[in-house]
Amino acid sequence: MYRFLVRRILGAAMILLIISALTFFLFFAIPRDPAAFACGKLCTPETLEIVRRNLGIDEPVFLQYWHWLVGIFTGRDFTYGHCDAPCLGYSFVNQEPIFQALVDRFPTTLSLTFGAAVVFLLFGIGMGMIAAARQGRPADKIASSASLIGASMQIYFVGVLATWVLVDQLQIIERPSYTPLTENPLQWFYGLLLPWLVLSIIFTANYTRMTRSSMVEQLGEDYVRTARAKGMSARTVFLRFAWRGAMGPVITIFGVDLGVLLGGAIITEQTFSLHGIGELSIKAVINQDLPMLLGVILVAATAIVLFNIVVDAAYAFIDPRVRLS
Amino acid sequence: MRYPRKRAVTAVATLVAGALALSACAQGGGGGPKTTNAAPTRTQDAQAASKVKVGTAEDSKGPAAAEPGATKGGTVNMIDRDDFTHLDPARIWLNYYMTASKLFTRQLTEYKLAQDGSLTLVGDLATDAGTTEDGGKTWKFTLKDNIKWQDGSPITTADIKHSFERIYADFTPEGPPYAEEWLLPEGKKYKGPYDGEHLDTVEAVDDKTIVFHLNSPHPDFNFTVAMTGYGAVPKKHDTKEKYDKMPFSSGPYKIVSHVTDKSMDLERNEHWDPATDAIRNAYPDKWHMEFGVQALQSTDRFIADNGADKQTLTFHNPVATERIQQVVGDPELMKRTVQGLTPFTTFYNINNSRVKDVKVRQALISAFPMQQVRQLQGGELGIGKFASTIISPTVLGHEPFDLYGQQTKPQGDPEKAKKLLAEAGQPNPTIVYAYNQTPTQEKVTVAIKTGLEKAGFKVVTKPLNPATYYDAIGKLDNPYDVYWSGWATDWPTGSTAITLTYDGRKIAAQQPNYSHFNDPDVNAAIDKASAIVDPAEAGKAWAALDKMIMEKAPIIPEFYQSYFGLYGSGLGGVKFHPVTGEQYPNDVYVKQ
Numbered sequence: 001m002y003r004f005l006v007r008r009i010l011g012a013a014m015i016l017l018i019i020s021a022l023t024f025f026l027f028f029a030i031p032r033d034p035a036a037f038a039c040g041k042l043c044t045p046e047t048l049e050i051v052r053r054n055l056g057i058d059e060p061v062f063l064q065y066w067h068w069l070v071g072i073f074t075g076r077d078f079t080y081g082h083c084d085a086p087c088l089g090y091s092f093v094n095q096e097p098i099f100q101a102l103v104d105r106f107p108t109t110l111s112l113t114f115g116a117a118v119v120f121l122l123f124g125i126g127m128g129m130i131a132a133a134r135q136g137r138p139a140d141k142i143a144s145s146a147s148l149i150g151a152s153m154q155i156y157f158v159g160v161l162a163t164w165v166l167v168d169q170l171q172i173i174e175r176p177s178y179t180p181l182t183e184n185p186l187q188w189f190y191g192l193l194l195p196w197l198v199l200s201i202i203f204t205a206n207y208t209r210m211t212r213s214s215m216v217e218q219l220g221e222d223y224v225r226t227a228r229a230k231g232m233s234a235r236t237v238f239l240r241f242a243w244r245g246a247m248g249p250v251i252t253i254f255g256v257d258l259g260v261l262l263g264g265a266i267i268t269e270q271t272f273s274l275h276g277i278g279e280l281s282i283k284a285v286i287n288q289d290l291p292m293l294l295g296v297i298l299v300a301a302t303a304i305v306l307f308n309i310v311v312d313a314a315y316a317f318i319d320p321r322v323r324l325s
Numbered sequence: 326m327r328y329p330r331k332r333a334v335t336a337v338a339t340l341v342a343g344a345l346a347l348s349a350c351a352q353g354g355g356g357g358p359k360t361t362n363a364a365p366t367r368t369q370d371a372q373a374a375s376k377v378k379v380g381t382a383e384d385s386k387g388p389a390a391a392e393p394g395a396t397k398g399g400t401v402n403m404i405d406r407d408d409f410t411h412l413d414p415a416r417i418w419l420n421y422y423m424t425a426s427k428l429f430t431r432q433l434t435e436y437k438l439a440q441d442g443s444l445t446l447v448g449d450l451a452t453d454a455g456t457t458e459d460g461g462k463t464w465k466f467t468l469k470d471n472i473k474w475q476d477g478s479p480i481t482t483a484d485i486k487h488s489f490e491r492i493y494a495d496f497t498p499e500g501p502p503y504a505e506e507w508l509l510p511e512g513k514k515y516k517g518p519y520d521g522e523h524l525d526t527v528e529a530v531d532d533k534t535i536v537f538h539l540n541s542p543h544p545d546f547n548f549t550v551a552m553t554g555y556g557a558v559p560k561k562h563d564t565k566e567k568y569d570k571m572p573f574s575s576g577p578y579k580i581v582s583h584v585t586d587k588s589m590d591l592e593r594n595e596h597w598d599p600a601t602d603a604i605r606n607a608y609p610d611k612w613h614m615e616f617g618v619q620a621l622q623s624t625d626r627f628i629a630d631n632g633a634d635k636q637t638l639t640f641h642n643p644v645a646t647e648r649i650q651q652v653v654g655d656p657e658l659m660k661r662t663v664q665g666l667t668p669f670t671t672f673y674n675i676n677n678s679r680v681k682d683v684k685v686r687q688a689l690i691s692a693f694p695m696q697q698v699r700q701l702q703g704g705e706l707g708i709g710k711f712a713s714t715i716i717s718p719t720v721l722g723h724e725p726f727d728l729y730g731q732q733t734k735p736q737g738d739p740e741k742a743k744k745l746l747a748e749a750g751q752p753n754p755t756i757v758y759a760y761n762q763t764p765t766q767e768k769v770t771v772a773i774k775t776g777l778e779k780a781g782f783k784v785v786t787k788p789l790n791p792a793t794y795y796d797a798i799g800k801l802d803n804p805y806d807v808y809w810s811g812w813a814t815d816w817p818t819g820s821t822a823i824t825l826t827y828d829g830r831k832i833a834a835q836q837p838n839y840s841h842f843n844d845p846d847v848n849a850a851i852d853k854a855s856a857i858v859d860p861a862e863a864g865k866a867w868a869a870l871d872k873m874i875m876e877k878a879p880i881i882p883e884f885y886q887s888y889f890g891l892y893g894s895g896l897g898g899v900k901f902h903p904v905t906g907e908q909y910p911n912d913v914y915v916k917q
Binding site for chain 2: 033081168275280
């Protein structure tokens, strides 16, 4: 277990390093000068030079990347002040250290992700199991059709529609907002309820379909037949044997989904005006804010890599045939 | 003035800046929905907009004229798409930031907005709109009594001098360039006051009198200093780069919290004295601002009008294109709208370095299918009114004219264009049209190509990457004949509409004379108009110059862009401001 974790963490660090380098150098490959963006409509070469210096992009790209890397461990000084370690750079658009911006935004994304995950896992796995247990019956058909409809939906459509109906017209749900859990748990719950539900509609569909097909496959396996032949009840076979075997693919997808959502549910956050990592990333792209872009990409990559490790570890607990070696 | 660059780029890309005009002079009509008979509460019509005058010392005295029915108290909410990237006045050249700054930053002069939308330039921190006795080269302003910073200390001429000196600092490159250029003695290099060096051209005669010695006459310098970019910054509390995060208030409110991209809260500045302020009513006790709300979301919230959204407005978000029909079809909603012409005009530059024959340029204007172009972008309600002049109706002295039938035949007049081309001896000239490669512009380009080809032009289309569009058209040797751009006047006189964009002596790479228009007669006329001190007379001269330039056809005027916005039912006094082209905060009150 220990060796597994060390090996995976080192691998993850290497992946993050490669991603940061790729992002950094690709950013400078685009034809637009980020300084021109902030230079105004009468941008003279002199002004452009000042803006470049202020943005910290007047040095060679390799040197800029080196300074960025070193800053993570030692902190950095900018024209606009000091950035403590771990310094992921300074956003000259937001005028704040990147790490601080990410720390400020992360609780919103975390709350959105985990709240939605609880809902879509419960409903998705539950509906998938019911559909598998009632193969070919009305419950299966309803669950399959509902998941097909859910999978066809888009957040920007369902979100706007749900807000209009439930918030604006019926006024039975509060307008989405984020209140820290520690500040007011009830307000935290009410403020995120609608985004959780909408996000869940889209994700539940995948989990229903995945759980159903996995369960159907497992129910046809030899070991399940053996268990039945030994006289175990259908309930025990279903919940104790088939279910454990079916969860492998579901957990794999869940790990990836969780990583992606933690890296920023861009459309969901935009649709509901939530100020999370997703909103930050879209602004970084629009504003050509390289330090911020690097920051959000690293958060997303870290989340995906981290949850891949967690998923790999979780396999061992679910399926005894898997060993962490 | 800069319009939000992102939004300007979006305007290039989609030409839908969410700007609308609902008045009933649609020439040829657009493709937009029909308007209801219900009038919006605040229509700033073109006639009123062009009524700009310079006020007297009496006009500059506070308190501001009361808003009928207004009461003090409550909290006004503001929702908009973006946060304010800059709050340091010296770094502000964007209309959206200017609107917010009206709540906590004061300048030497400001505009008084009348109920009919007309503007009077008055003294804000100064007792009047400034005086000049040498044709605009030397300007004198006297500060009012009892004007204070948020800590209760007096605002002095030393602060004003400091405010103008710090615009030269390296950390303030984003502000307007005018005073920076005009106050710098020839051959001098200056980097701001922080190393102890000061500018003799900004003379604090005593605690109350400040004199500006410009390096050339600028009779409308008193309009220039009304820009937020020349707002007051306290010498004692100037935190240089950090000032941008938390400016020190000279206005009726002070910032109590600002969470980047999320929210900003303002409370009353108890040291602001309404008796010193002829412009700001400051009715609400607090302002709560929330960012990250897209135009569609804000429109839906205003339509739903629930809870705290009743006391909510937006500075910049227009009515979303998807909801225009619903809003204009609902008389109740229309009562909660503001609309008017912004200072932003759009046009197609004709590259005068390549298309040298004036007859060919005139033929381009005559043949241009503007109606089809507008129809593809939401019609009059979606984009604005047809333009036929350089100077917008929002500018002092604007004179309407229509030399090429753009108002009467907006669909284009290919027959007239053919005649002009025949006179030029070029019946089938080839025109390279460069455009921003977006889905909307792809469609618009087809309409333009079709329209021009009806008149005999051979049109070669060149798609440009939206990210590098301005870089490409800003090159002096660019290989294109026609390309789009826009311009917003920084203050409502003709000089900012014309001098930077049509003075041939200012042609340079990446500068706003994108058409490379250089006519000695026009250059001379610009000098002449620039020297006229009387604003009304200057207005007439700029209007005459507008016509003189358009006779030489350097551009194809496109639209006078307009704004159409909604707000909550619990607010009163919400108006449109013709200088910023947005909703105006100073007279807003919470209905009790």
